[in-house]
Amino acid sequence: MRKFCLLFAIAILGFAGCTNDDKATEKTLMDEVIKIHDEVMGKEEYLMRNKMKIDTILAPGPLSDKYTVEEKTTMGAVRSKLVAADEAMSKWMEQFDAELKGKSHEEKIKYYTEQKVKVLKIDSAFTAVIEGSDKYLKEIKK
Amino acid sequence: MRRLIYLAAIIALGSCKFNDDVKRLPIAGNRDLSTKVVNGQTVTDTVYHTIPNFKTVNQYGDSIKAINLDDNIYVADFFFTTCPSICPVMHRNMLKVYEAFKDMPDLKIISYSIDPKHDSVAVLKKYADKLGLEGNRWWLLQGKKEEIYKLSESYLVTFPVEDAKEKFIHDGYFILIDKQKRIRGQYDGTQPDSVQKLIDDIKTLKAEPEQK
Numbered sequence: 001m002r003k004f005c006l007l008f009a010i011a012i013l014g015f016a017g018c019t020n021d022d023k024a025t026e027k028t029l030m031d032e033v034i035k036i037h038d039e040v041m042g043k044e045e046y047l048m049r050n051k052m053k054i055d056t057i058l059a060p061g062p063l064s065d066k067y068t069v070e071e072k073t074t075m076g077a078v079r080s081k082l083v084a085a086d087e088a089m090s091k092w093m094e095q096f097d098a099e100l101k102g103k104s105h106e107e108k109i110k111y112y113t114e115q116k117v118k119v120l121k122i123d124s125a126f127t128a129v130i131e132g133s134d135k136y137l138k139e140i141k142k
Numbered sequence: 143m144r145r146l147i148y149l150a151a152i153i154a155l156g157s158c159k160f161n162d163d164v165k166r167l168p169i170a171g172n173r174d175l176s177t178k179v180v181n182g183q184t185v186t187d188t189v190y191h192t193i194p195n196f197k198t199v200n201q202y203g204d205s206i207k208a209i210n211l212d213d214n215i216y217v218a219d220f221f222f223t224t225c226p227s228i229c230p231v232m233h234r235n236m237l238k239v240y241e242a243f244k245d246m247p248d249l250k251i252i253s254y255s256i257d258p259k260h261d262s263v264a265v266l267k268k269y270a271d272k273l274g275l276e277g278n279r280w281w282l283l284q285g286k287k288e289e290i291y292k293l294s295e296s297y298l299v300t301f302p303v304e305d306a307k308e309k310f311i312h313d314g315y316f317i318l319i320d321k322q323k324r325i326r327g328q329y330d331g332t333q334p335d336s337v338q339k340l341i342d343d344i345k346t347l348k349a350e351p352e353q354k
Contacts, residue, residue: 034227037226038228041312042312044312045291045310045312051288052288090257090260093225094224094260098226
């Protein structure tokens with residue numbers, strides 16, 4: 001009986017240890033996703049500023065008149081890329097579920113891993129469109 | 143030597159006691175001098191940076207402009223309802239401010255959404271209900287994204303004596319605005335100590351003669 005109790009206690013402790021490890025792994029992974037999210041949000045401000053600069057140029061008026069139709073078309077395309085990246089982030093945020101109530105450890109790990117890939121892709125897109133728009137805005141400054 | 147001058151300026155502005163012996167909070171942003179003639183005498187006034195007008199809608203669907211904040215001290219921040227990181231912490235902390243001044247009718251809280259496409263009036267109302275907000279003391283505001291970002295540049299200016307550290311919309315700042323729409327303090331909304339300082343500073347601000 002005593003042996004049985006000892007084995008039972010070890011099993012319980014082992015299970016608790018496992019659960020704690022699982023939770024720690026889930027938290028680490030989720031924190032990584034949130035960290036990338038925060039970095040993208042920091043970049044969003046820069047992205048919005050570039051979009052607003054383009055909007056100012058494209059708005060009818062003396063500034064817009066300084067640019068050729070061709071330049072304005074290219075500018076419109078640069079603007080579309082900025083908008084697309086921003087919308088991708090909005091969509092990601094809308095669908096992202098940080099809590100995952102009722103999901104198993106395996107399901108949570110799978111979900112956070114997938115989300116990390118998705119948000120990293122958005123992060124790369126942000127970097128690319130910001131750099132592209134920065135370069136273009138410098139080139140066309142009049 | 144320059145450091146010493148800055149330090150002296152910070153200490154002087156930090157305490158800011160004027161002739162009436164009332165402790166005052168510093169005022170942020172650039173300032174200009176305006177000269178005019180009154181009764182034949184030239185008078186020079188200091189013109190401070192103020193928060194410009196804006197057009198938004200609150201969680202009840204009411205149109206909210208800067209004029210709706212006239213004669214109010216207010217605290218502003220920027221957030222979005224789907225934010226998984228700092229916003230829930232910020233708004234848990236903002237609830238402390240909301241509770242601390244529930245009997246002060248001329249104090250408002252306004253939270254501008256930076257994701258207006260998702261944060262519709264209905265979404266903002268649901269969020270407000272979840273926070274337990276009632277009445278018109280804390281407005282969650284939806285406006286055009288570009289306009290909110292432009293407006294944020296007016297809120298996130300640096301104090302003249304501070305290090306020139308740029309502040310961003312997603313940094314979680316709470317910004318204290320006085321009845322003249324001037325910035326009187328910026329606080330890290332994720333830090334309980336900083337939020338407590340905001341609560342203390344609101345009391346200090348409220349005691350200034352021109353804020354009564």
